[in-house]
Amino acid sequence: MKVHQTQTIGFPRIGGERQLKKALEWYWNRKSQAAELLASFREVQHGGIAAQREAGVNWIGIGDATLYDHVLDWTVRFGLIPARFRGYEGLDRYFAMARGTEGIPPLGLTKWYDTNYHYLVPEIDQLGELEANFADYLEILDLGREQLGQRAVPIVLGPVTLLSLARLGVPAEQVLEALLPRYRELFQELAKRRVPEVQLHEPQLVVGGSPELKPLYQRAYAALAEGGLPLNLVTYFDDLGAAYPWAVELPVSALTLDFTRGENLGLIRRHGWPKDKILGAGVIDGRNIWRIRPAQVTPLVEELEQVADLRISASSSLQFVPYRADRETHLAPQLQAVLSFAGEKLNELAALAAGGAQLEPASRAWEDFKSFALGEPGIRARLQELRSNSYARQTPYPERRAKQIHLPPFPLTTIGSFPQTAEVRRLRNRLNRGEISEEEYRAGVDAWIAYTIGTQEGLGLDVLVHGEFERSDMVEFFAEKLTGFAFTKHGWVQSYGNRYVRPPIIWGDVRRTTAMTVREFQKAQSFTQKPVKGMLTGPVTILNWSFVRSDIPRSEVAFQLALALREEIGDLETAGAKVIQVDEPALREGLPLKPERWAEYLDWAVDAFRLATGGARDETQVHTHMCYAEFGDIMPAIDGLNADVILIENARSGDETLQELSSFGYSREVGPGVYDVHSSNIPEVEQVKDKLRMFAKHFRPEQIWVNPDCGLKTRNWEEVLPSLGNIVEAVRQIREEASAPGS
Secondary structure: OOOOEEEEOOOOOOOOOOHHHHHHHHHHOOOOOHHHHHHHHHHHHHHHHHHHHHOOOOEEEEOOOOOOOHHHHHHHHOOOOOHHHOOOOHHHHHHHHHHOEOOEOOOEEEEOOOOOOEEEEOEEOOOOOOOOOOHHHHHHHHHHHHHHHHHEEEEEEOHHHHHHHOEEOOOHHHHHHHHHHHHHHHHHHHHHOOOOOEEEEOHHHHOOOHHHHHHHHHHHHHHHHOOOOOEEEEOOOOOOHHHHHHHOOOOOOEEEEEOOOOOHHHHHHHHOOOOOOEEEEEEEOOOOOEOOOHHHHHHHHHHHOOOOEEEEEEOOOHHHOOOOOOOOOOOOHHHHOOEOOHHHHHHHHHHHHHOHHHHHHHHHHHHHHHHHOOOOHHHHHHHHOOOHHHHOOOOOHHHHHOOOOOOOOOOEOOOOEOOOOHHHHHHHHHHHOOOOOHHHHHHHHHHHHHHHHHHHHHHOOOOEOOEOOOOOOOOHHHHOOEOOEEOOOOOOEEEEOOEEEOOOEEOOOOOEOOOOOHHHHHHHHOOOOOOEEEEEEOHHHHHHOOEEOOOOOHHHHHHHHHHHHHHHHHHHHHOOOOEEEEEOOOOHHHOOOOHHHHHHHHHHHHHHHHHHHOOOOOOOEEEEEEOOOOOHHHHHHHHHOOOOEEEEOOOOOOOHHHHHHHHHOOOOEEEEEOOOOOOOOOOOHHHHHHHHHHHOOOOOHHHEOEEOOOOOOOOOHHHHHHHHHHHHHHHHHHHHHHHOOOO
C-alpha cells in the first residue's frame, strides 16, 4: 500500500468528561452566566481539536462543534427564524428554538437519518431577505486555525441537505435561491482566511430518491464553485446509488464516500472514477466501536488507490462513538483490545494510511477475540426450531380485544418513566459505591414506586406505570440482565442537546438467565387495584441502540433478544400483568436509507417484535411506543406488528402521523402524545382538548388513548404534576361533552 493523506469529517462535541452537558444544565438552571457557558464550549472545542492534531491527521474538519445541535446552528446562521421566536435574541432565541419557552413550542425533533442522534427540524414557511450571521461559526473556525494552521478545514452543512431536512412551506427551488447568496457570503469570509478547502456535508445525496434532487445539486454546486474555493463534497451513511454518474461530475475537487455501508465500491468498479477528483475513502467505521480488520480493509484500500488520488477517512463524523476506549480498563482484555472509539480511530487513520507492520496488532487482537467470544450452540438451535406460528398471536385482534381490560373513553396512561430526580440518582450511586445494600436500594426504589402509583391514582389515570426508578437507561437496564453484553464506564454519545446515552456492547450470544422486571411490577401492582403496565424495551430498539458485532447478522441478534423478551412476557403474565408495553422507538431508525432495501429489514424487524409478543395470551393487551419518527411510508410494517395499542409522538409533528394511520385504515387503538416531554412548557387544558377533538376527526373515540409523547424521566415533578393534572382535566371535560344529551 502507498502512503496516503488522512482527514476527519467530525469529532465528538460533548467533551471527554461530558463538560458541555454540565455547562448547559448549569446555565439553564441559572447557576452560571453565558460567558461561563461559552468558555466551557471553547474548552470542549479545544480538546477535540488537540486530539486530532496530536494524532497527526492531515486535514482536520472544523466547525461541527455545537452548543445543542448543528442543524439548529445553520438554521440560525442563515436567518431561518420562525416568527414565534423573533422576539428573542442571542442564546435566548437559540434555546427557545431548541427547548421551547413561555408557552412557545420549540422546533420539531426527529432522527438524523438512520442514527440515534436527533436534530431540530427547520421550519421555512416564508422567505424574505435572510439576515445571515456567521460570527459564531467564524469564531469556531478561527479557534481551529490557531491550533492547526492550514490543516483546519471548515465543515459546512450543504444547502440541498439543509432544505431537504426542513419543513417547507415554499418550493425548494425558491429556498435554494434564497440560501445561495448567503452561502457565497460565508465563502467570501472563508476565502479571506485562505482555507485549503471547504467540506460541504451532503448526506441527503445518499438517500433513496435523491436523484430527483439532481437539478438542485447542479444549480447549487455550480454557484458555489464560482467562489474559487476547493470543495470537498462529503457524503455518508450509504452509497450514492443512482446519483453516482452525475454526482461525481459536480464541480468539486474531492468527494468523500462511505465504504462501510452501501455499495460505493461496486459503483466505482462499474462507472470508474474521475481523474480530476480526490477520493476521500471512508473505510474506518465512524458509527461502530470495533477496531478495523486489516484482512478486510487493506485489500479495499489497495483497490481504491489504483483508481484515485486517495485520502483515508472515517466513514462519517466520529460524534456517534465515545471518546476513548483505553479508559475502559474494567473490560476483558480480549474485548478491550478490539474496541476503537474516537481517539483510537484517529490512530487507525494513521496506521491505515501508512500500512504494513502498523496493522499487525489489530490482526492479532481479532484472533485472540475469536477464541474468547465462542458462541452458545443452544441459542442458535432454538432459532432453528422456530415455526411460522411463533411469530403471531393466535387470535385475531377483534376477538382478543373483547377479552382484554375495559376502560372509559379516552383512557389515560403514560409512556413509562417518571422523573429521575437527584434523589433517585443518588440512591443508585450509593448502591454502586457499596454504601447501601441491595435490600436497602430496593426499599428506596419501592418507596418511589409507591409514591408514583399513588400520584397516578390520585390524578385519575386509568392504566398506571411503576415509574422505572430502578432503570438508568431503557436499553442498559435489560442488557445488564442478559448474557452477551458488555458495558462502558465512559462511553457516552450524544442523543440530542444535553441528552447523552451509553450504548452497551453486544459481543456474544444473548440469553435471559432470570426474570428482569417482575419484582418491580408486582410491587407496583400491590399498591393499586388499577392495571399496571409491565414495561419492556423491544428487541429492535435494544439492537439499534447498542453497538453490535459486525460479523453477526443483525437479524440473528434481534431474534435472540426477542426470545429473551418472550420469556419475560410469560413471567409477567404469570405475575398478573394485564397490560404489557414493548417499546420500539428505534424501529424506523434502523430502516435503510434506500427504499429498495427496506423490505428485507422490515421483514426481520417486524418478525422480531412478533416473536417477542407472539406468545402473549389473548387477555393480555400489548402496547408499543414509538417516537420522533415518520411512519407514513412503512404503514404496512406498523400494522404488521399487530400490537393492540400504539403510543406515538405527536406534540411536535402536528397530526401528520394520525392522518397516515387513519388513511391506511389502522383498526386498532392509538395514543397520540398530547404533552411534549422534551420541552418545559406545561400543556394547558384547552390545548389538550383541542388536540383530542382533532384526534377524534381521524379515529373513533374508543380507539383513542391519551398520553405524553414519551417517558417523563427527563422532566421534574414540578412540571409533571401540573401537566398530567391538566391532561386529566381535559379528558374529564371531553368525556362529559361526549356523554351529554344530543352529543
